[in-house]
Amino acid sequence: MQFLGRIGLVLLWLAAPLVAFAAANKNDPYLVPLRGAGNLALVVASLAIVIVLLRRGRWRTVAGKLLVALWCLPPILMSAAHLKFELRKHDVLAASATEASQLGPHFMVGYSSFPEVARLVEQGLIGGVYVTRRNIRGRTVETLRTEIAALQDKRRAARPPAAAGRCGRPGGRHRRTSRAAADEGAGAGDAQRARSRRTAGQG
Template identity: 80%
Template sequence: MQFLRRIGLILLWLAAPVVAFGAANKNDPYLLVLRSVGNIALVVISIMIVIVLIRRGRWRSMAGKLLIILWCLPPLLMSAAHLKFELRKHEVLAAGTAEARQLGPHFMVGYSSFPKVARLAEQGLIGGVYVTRHNIRGRTADALRAEIAALQDKRRAASLPPLIVAADQEGGIVGHLSPPLTKVPALATLAGLAPDDQQVKAEEFGRIHGRELAGLGINLNLAPVLDLKPPVRRNRLDFHTLIGQRAIATDPVVVGAIASAYVRGLEASGVGATLKHFPGIGRVRTDTHHFSANLDTPVRELEATDWLPFREVLSQSHSALMVGHVTLTAVDPDRAASHSKAVVEGIIRDKWKYQGVVMTDDLVMGAIYQHDVCKAVVEAINAGVDLLLVAYDGAQFYRIFACALDGSRQGKLDTVMLRASAARLERGSPKDQARAASGVVGLAR
């Protein structure tokens, strides 16, 4: 019994700093699973351990006092972290109308709480919402449809443009609204078909996605993937990108042909497409959900291979373009493409002459979030990025919007870029549900 008590005491010493660290970082997206009920459980457990240690007389020794103090820290640190979050949230919600109207259209946010996102929508603090599996889990399609319609009603009542409503329906392993929506095979399954059959089936897949998404009030699909399929298996730390299963083919001609047909089908139902993840993640072996990644291939080689599908589909459609968190070292070795002026303005805008909507990949991904996210937000806006996506953990919106707010108040944001971006978003805004049902939502070039 004495042995077990010693083991228990050792475990308490080891666990105390871990729990304290978790409490201090309760708002981190990596600890999303600990939110709400998890946070309460952690506080209750900490208090119970302190009570047990005191009742057993551990406070009589110096080591015991230190252990008790360590287990008092988690509730205090969690309270401090929560206070910091609430103060930042208050700062964002208290933003003036002019600030909200200037910055809000550039943010698309995922959400779990309808009342919270409705407030953001009504105040003009966001320009779009992202819906995914937790928005449909345990609910019917009709419930989600009604929720999206309610958000759009609130926008109209506030005399604000309709929200861009996005989802991630690629097909295959990425179909976040399936079920209840139809589970469509990955576009990669079409690569082995004859060219004519590829076109027919890809367009059919696009029509299925477009029809069902439009039926919910969703007007932008974050698909298709245009990264070239990697010839070798990525490293074992690739938990989420899984581009080998999501990419269409290794041949850029096949990728371009299938993607173009898919986008035609999607647009036929009034749903816009999003081409991703420029400048390409097929060649990198690092998962940007967690780590920084470099793309070291020369631009000339990328233009002749990886970028061919992007340019082809952009020239034939009204697609938006998603820029990933890969560092294109030959162009800008110091920052990821998603917030690089040399990439967004230099290549996409000036060289390619693309004047449609450019959006970032999720800013909650580790390649950005675990570094200087405020610097990335300011640089992305100044680079000419139109939409900043906060998808996985919508609560991070307050931190990320606060970065833009501080940048604006300190004069760090390029107002010329903001005006040009606002014009692109206005051209690309879905005007109303009737238009979305009868034609492309207009994420135009």
Template identity: 75%
Template sequence: MQFKRRIGLILLWLAPFALAFAAANKNDPYLVVLRGAGNMTLVAVSIAIAIVLLRRGHWRRCTGRLLVVLWCLPPLLMSAAHLRFELRKHDVLHASRVEARQLGPHFIVGYSSFSEVAPLAEQGLIGGMYITRHNIRRRTVDELRIEIAALQDKRRAAGLPPLIVTADQEGGIVGHLSPPLTKVPALATLAELPPEQRKEKAEEFGRTHGRELAALGVNLNLAPVLDLKPPVRRNRLDFHTLIGQRAIASDPAVVGEIASAYVQGLEESGVGATLKHFPGIGRVRTDTHHFAANLDTPVEELEASDWRPFKEVLARSRAALMVGHVTLTAVDPDRAASHSRRVVQGILRDKWNYQGIVMTDDLVMGAIYQHDVCRAVLEAMNAGVDLLLVAYDGAQFYRIFDCALEASRQGRLDVTALGASETRLGRALLATEP
């Protein structure tokens, strides 16, 4: 009994520190599971324990007063965090028309509810949306289709270009809208088939995805994966990238062949493709969803292997290109490729003469978000990245857009780069219109 009492006393002193940390960081993507009911429970528990301590007379002792204060901290810190979020949100929603029209087209945002995303779409604060499993949970395909159409109607009424509507339908373990959409096998399952058969099946997979996504209102699929299959097992802390299960093959020729056929099937259905994750994460053992990662391979070796599928598919299609949050150390050791001018402008635009759409991987991923995300946003836009993706936690859009807003107001955005990007986006939108 004495032992249990000591444990309880220790927890009584330690718990408020843990709750205070969670409260102060309530808007962090890692704590998204606590939003709503979780936050309310945290506040209620803290206040209840503080009241119990007061009623039991702890306020009369010095240590007791300290304990009561500690249990009052979580609600106060949560209120402060919520106020910061609301002030930032207010600043974004009240951006001028000129600011919204200049910056908004460059952002793709995930969302949870129509009421949350409608003002962003209507005011031109975003250029597109990311649709995933929570958007279709407990809903029919028709309900989501009607919602997307309603948002497009708002865009037309406001005199704005159509939204780019994206989804993550790779096949295999990444098919965030399946079910209810058809669950297509991973493209990797085709690698061992005879060439003609795998080409035919890959086109069929692309047409299946394209037909269903187009019917829903999605016009850009974040697929296929062109990273080469890793030669060795990845780090045990790779919880989310799982590229070994998503990559098509280790042979660049096979990857290019299957991916080209898949993209052709998608485009025939009126849906664009997105090649990912340049400069390639097959050789990287670290999960960029959580940690920074380096790609230390010489450029000459990457040109001869990992980059061959990217070049091949880009030459045969209108595909967009997603740049990952891995640092290509031979080109730019100081920043991830997703916001490196040396990579985006130097390699993709100048060396490869690629003038299509370049987008970042999700900026909410730990490799970027847990560092200087404002620096990443500024550098990405100045590097000629066209679309910045805020997918996993759409609430982070306000922080990330505010970074761009502040940079614009301080005159740190490259207006020439933004103008060139606007032209590329305009061409892409015209190509997707029926």
């Protein structure tokens, strides 16, 4: 029994840093399987181990106190990681329209909560979504199709209108036009100049 107890202590020493690392990085993509129930299990297991160590008097020695402190870290680190995530989320949702239009189209995300991803789409903060097993779990194909169609509608509504510009001759009257019209006018001018050069060359 004493031998088994020592093996158990060695395993606790080895597992503590790993659990603390997972808790501190719980929002990283490679730890997605631990989200939800997995995170809760880590916290419960850490607290249970701390209680067992205290009841067995391990805290009376320096090494025992260090081991107890190590197993107290996972819940604290997980709380800090969650707070950091919420602060980043607040910063993203508070992004200006200019930042959203510049950066949003470059991001594609998976989702498990339709209201949360719909909010990102409405603000133009993402360019699209991808479907994973987390999307499909508990949903019918028709429900998923309806959600994606709704997100596409929101994305189209979130796109900013064409930037306004002005065109006209120097010193003359100017009129406001869309970027597309301005580009079209510039293209027509280039074509006219090209025809003039060809005509001059033939002459």
